[in-house]
Amino acid sequence: MDLTGKVAIVTGVSSGIGRATAAALLACGAAVAGWGRTAPEGLDHDRFQFFACDVRDEHAVAEAFTNTQRELGLEIHVLVNNAGVGIFGPIDGFKSEDWHAMFDTNVNGLFYCTRAVLPQFKKQHEGHIINVASLAATAGTASLAGYCATKYAVRGFSDALFKELRPDGIKVTCVMPGSVETNFNGATPGAAPDPHKMQPEDIAAAIVHALEAPQATMISEIQMRPAQVK
Template sequence: MDLSGKVAIVTGVSKGIGRATAELLLERGATVAGWSRSAPTGLAHERFHFVACDVSREESVQQALAATQQAVGPEVHVLINNAGLGIMGAVDGFAADDWCTMFDTNVHGTFYCARAVLPKMKRQQLGHILNVASLAGTVGSENMAGYCATKFAVRGFSEALFKEVRQFGIKVTCLNPGSVETSFNGKTPGATPTLGKLQAEDVAAVIVHTLEAPFHVLISELDMRPLQPGK
């Protein structure tokens, strides 16, 4: 897809992968609607529109889509489902509220956003939904059962959805990054990049590369990991 002039929604845009992806999409000429609960600090561009949204709430997603279409017009060409959170801990001590919070954001939010844009994409016969999952959705890890379960769910949803909508010219990709240096776990990324981790900009570059594939090419799933994680 030629991204110039296209409209892209990026969830979880306030920092990390979401912000880096929004910035790169803007460089490619896209108009970006950034959905998140808080606005990205210092991201000012004539083609960037921040829309407050809590993807875990269906009504918030519906309101965000209406606000987006009012700001940039009715077309939506790209959806990057990036918003997500992780709460770690052993199963026998895990709070049910924390379990539900992760599923509400990581899984239900992905569903709400995809469902919201699909009618328009079907009418256009063009669209690309990219769901950011995780390598944690490919293999279980101790003290990460809840998070792993949500990302396994996102992978299953993505695979089913691409088979459902490819006939309408809509692509669905599931991206599974490994360890990324972001504030995902509540830590502030270091001023000097950690070579043993992916950078948010690395993931953004892969996202945009995937979006720019020729129309007849569907990249349904991608695993992404650091080359030398021990460094």
């Protein structure tokens, strides 16, 4: 897909992978509707517009989509389902509200956003959905059981969805990064890049790569790992 003039929605745009993806799409000539609970700092561009949206609320998602079409036009070409939360800890002490917070954001929110764009995508016979999962969707890890469960769900949803939407000319890609240097789970990125972690811009570049694949090609899954290990 040539991204010049295309309209993309990026959820979880406030920071990290979402913000980096919005910046990368803008650099490729797309217009970007950034959805998030808070606006990203320093992302000032005439083709970027922020829409306050908590993806856990299906009514807020529907409103954000209506507002996006009103401001940027009816045609939407890309949805990057990036909004996510990770809360770690052993299951025998895990809080129910933390469990629900992860599923409400990582799984239910992704469903609400996907459902919102599909009628327009089908009308166009064109669209690309990028679901940001994690390598936690490929193998369980101690004290990450809840998070892994959500990301396995995202991967399964993505696999079924691409088969469902293929006849409509709609592409679906599941991106599964490993360690990324972001504020995820309360971590604070270092002043200098950690060579043992990927940067948000690395994930954004992979998303752009999937979007720019030839029309006859769909990259259904991307697994990403740091090139170096400790």
